[in-house]
Amino acid sequence: MTIKIKEEKDVLLINPLLHPIEFETPLGMLYLATVLAENFCGAKILDFAFEKNYSKLKKELKVKDYKVVGIYSMSGFYTSAEKVAKMVKKLCPETFLIIGGPHATIFPEEILQNKLVDGVVIGEGEKALPKIIDAIKKKKNFENINNFYYKKQNNIIKSRKESLEIKNIPIPNRYLLDNLEQYKFSKEKMFGYKALNMIASRGCPFTCEFCQPMLQSMFGTKTKLRNPREIIKEIYQLKSRYGVEAIWFSDDTFTFDKNWVHDICKEIIKQKIEIKWSCNSRVDTVDEKLLKHMAKAGCIQIRYGVESGSDIISQGSLGKKITAKKTRKAFALADKYKINTWAYTMLGGPEETEETFEETKKLLREIKPVHIQLTITTPLPGTYYYKNLDKMDITLRRKPFGKVDLFRDSITDSKKLSHKKIKRMYKGFRKEFKQYYLERIKHEI
Ligand code: SF4
Incomplete structure (x- = not known):
């Protein structure tokens, strides 16, 4: 019998909304992936805007193990985010699962009640995400990371909300989209x-x-x-x-x-x-x-x-x-x-x-x-x-x-x-x- 070894990857960012009314490149995730690339961290984006179901996600997670998976959430389609979270944890149980976006910003503590979710990024994530990933890679704690809620021994640890300066924010690399x-x-x-x-x-x-x-x-x-x-x-x-x-x-x-x-x-x-x-x-x-x-x-x-x-x-x-x-x-x-x-x-x-x-x-x-x-x-x-x-x-x-x-x-x-x-x-x-x-x-x- 041959044992399949999955390819190890850093970050997967997912927009779970299937077939929206208007198609736009997912700029929020592109900004994150661009900033991560500048921090020597590879991120893949899976946008389900053009998909009818989540089979592409299953395929991806069967061959790759991601250290961190981030899911974008809006209240109007939060059930899609939950569905995707379940699939992710089933196929990659060791993944550190983060929810971000407007719904996560409004309900961080409620979202963390879900056993599958490890962390929530509130507001803008360009500063927080590279720090979270660095902490995970180096097995450090998450202290002093703004805009980030997580669990520690059954407690929810909150942090300060920070609004980012965007005057000279890096230009998103659109080649990160398939x-x-x-x-x-x-x-x-x-x-x-x-x-x-x-x-x-x-x-x-x-x-x-x-x-x-x-x-x-x-x-x-x-x-x-x-x-x-x-x-x-x-x-x-x-x-x-x-x-x-x-x-x-x-x-x-x-x-x-x-x-x-x-x-x-x-x-x-x-x-x-x-x-x-x-x-x-x-x-x-x-x-x-x-x-x-x-x-x-x-x-x-x-x-x-x-x-x-x-x-x-x-x-x-x-x-x-x-x-x-x-x-x-x-x-x-x-x-x-x-x-x-x-x-x-x-x-x-x-x-x-x-x-x-x-x-x-x-x-x-x-x-x-x-x-x-x-x-x-x-x-x-x-x-x-x-x-x-x-x-x-x-x-x-x-x-x-x-x-x-x-x-x-x-x-x-x-x-x-x-x-x-x-x-x-x-x-x-x-x-x-x-x-x-x-x-x-x-x-x-
Ligand atoms: S708050 Fe601003 S963005 Fe929202 S509907 Fe009013 S004008 Fe538009």
Whole structure:
């Protein structure tokens, strides 16, 4: 009989979400793997975005033994992270298993109750992970590692939360992804160009009820900006090394600091970089001068958080603090400079009624976005909305820890709208506004 000896490897990073609605390179894990490589530690990334099941993971773990496995977790698909954790420990029982990401940042102690989990990285992991791996390799203790919770003799040991300086953070090495072409292809379908995502900043200081303070728990309360010089360097790299024609800045609010955006635009124009790009924005963080400059520097699409056409909802329970008037102006300005518009909209929050949703539809008919993305307002753990369900008279049908489909399912009943009614309204909306949906989403209607 021959005994199979498994190949020994350092780190495996896993994104367990199967087939998401929009494909993006898993930048969080790419940053980690890049930093680990700089610390002489090899990391492999397994992203299940293009997979239908976890057979690839089984294959990987049958031939390789990883010292450390890190699993990314978000509340909406935490059950997938748990499923993957079970598979990992079954095939590699000696592996040190770490959970990271937003869900882990909000519930580190609860996650550590799971016997299979050895540690939790909270917030940003670029500093913590190399130290954890070094400690494991050298059999040292984990003392003085910030952003890390672990178990010691049945006790949970906590550490201080640290927000990282990202001004000159290393540029992610995208060659660490096996299937880079697939990401480019899917972006091409949605965008018209071969595109990849990058980030120029982290975090958002605004306090929308359905989003915060989860985001601030991850990245701190301020927007952290990268050095424009580094951003330009990465744009060059994306073009020359990876062959992209366009970039999707997946920052939470790219236009938060106008002067900084002007600096980036100035450099793109000065250096004659031919690149198209797209970004997330808020209607109250742009003005004519900025949009004109952005268009000149290659911006072809701007994604605004419109959320609702009702000021009562935007200013009230959503905490978005924008007005329909501001939204109209921001869309008109983008149209003026031929920047395609994308409207993120929401349905079914605490104060929503059939009338307020009619206001949203009316606003959308006026502003005519090129794309609309409607999601069902869902109280995600770690948000003010989730914390204040009682105050808002909202009943949860189930906890949002399993598969939460913000594009199809409602898990809330309010005094004004039942989940069934919300779902019916959602369906009706998608039928009426079908021409505004992206091809891929249209097929799923
Ligand atoms: S929804 Fe957008 S603007 Fe509001 S807090 Fe989240 S990222 Fe910031």
